[in-house]
Structures are given as C-alpha cells and as structure tokens.
Amino acid sequence: MNATPTDFVPAARRDGSAPRDLGSMRGQWAALQDAAAAVAAIAGVEAEKPDEHVRDFPSRIEGAGGWRVELASNGISDISAMMRPGLKALLAVTERGQDPTAAALTLWREYLHARAALLDLLPEYLADESLAQA
Numbered sequence: 001m002n003a004t005p006t007d008f009v010p011a012a013r014r015d016g017s018a019p020r021d022l023g024s025m026r027g028q029w030a031a032l033q034d035a036a037a038a039v040a041a042i043a044g045v046e047a048e049k050p051d052e053h054v055r056d057f058p059s060r061i062e063g064a065g066g067w068r069v070e071l072a073s074n075g076i077s078d079i080s081a082m083m084r085p086g087l088k089a090l091l092a093v094t095e096r097g098q099d100p101t102a103a104a105l106t107l108w109r110e111y112l113h114a115r116a117a118l119l120d121l122l123p124e125y126l127a128d129e130s131l132a133q134a
Helices: 024-045 055-065 067-094 101-119 125-126
Strands: none
Touching: 024 067, 024 101, 067 101, 067 125, 101 125
C-alpha cells in the first residue's frame, strides 16, 4: 500500500520551491485579519474580536505540524487571493458613490466560511465542544 503518512510534509513542492516559512504565514494571517476588518466595516457589521484560536492560528498550526502546516499556508494564500481583489473592488465602488454593502456582506461571509475551514485544521479547535456548538 502506498499511503502517505499523516505527518508528511514535502521537502519541496511540485514547482521545486521549499515549503513556506511560518514567519511569512504569520504576516499573511495578520494582513488577512486587517483586510477582513475593513470588509466588515464596509458591510456595516462589527468584526468580532479574534479569540485565541484565530489570533494564534499560525503558532497553533505549527504546533499541529505535518500536512496541516502546508494546507494552512495554501489556505491563507487562497483566502488572501479572494480578499485582495474583493476589497479593492469594494473601495472602487465606494469611490464611485455606490453602495457596496451587499457585496461587502457577501465577501465577509465568504471570508468567515473560509476562515472556519482553516480553523478546523487545528485538532484542539475540533475537540473544543463549546466552539463546535457556536
């Protein structure tokens, strides 16, 4: 059987690049939280205060190790790729004097769903029954 172990992290990606470093992930995560707060403001909703799972996600995912780190790094990049042009478009709509609220709310909800998928990579997040019920 040729199963990949659950703690497998490739030394290099298919394109030959090395796996992303955690410092870069921390910076991307912080920038993503800032962008999300801006989208929430445009949507007219109050951005929640990040709890410890959200705030410390890069450190916690590093602690989980293995395949989770690479998957989280890719997920953060994917969410950033969605948020960057989305926020730019919302700002452009605002500059034209149009109401961006509906579009911002949609982007905010998409962000929340994508972030929840990333947080589900944390074993302790899944094990915390109070969060599972939220």
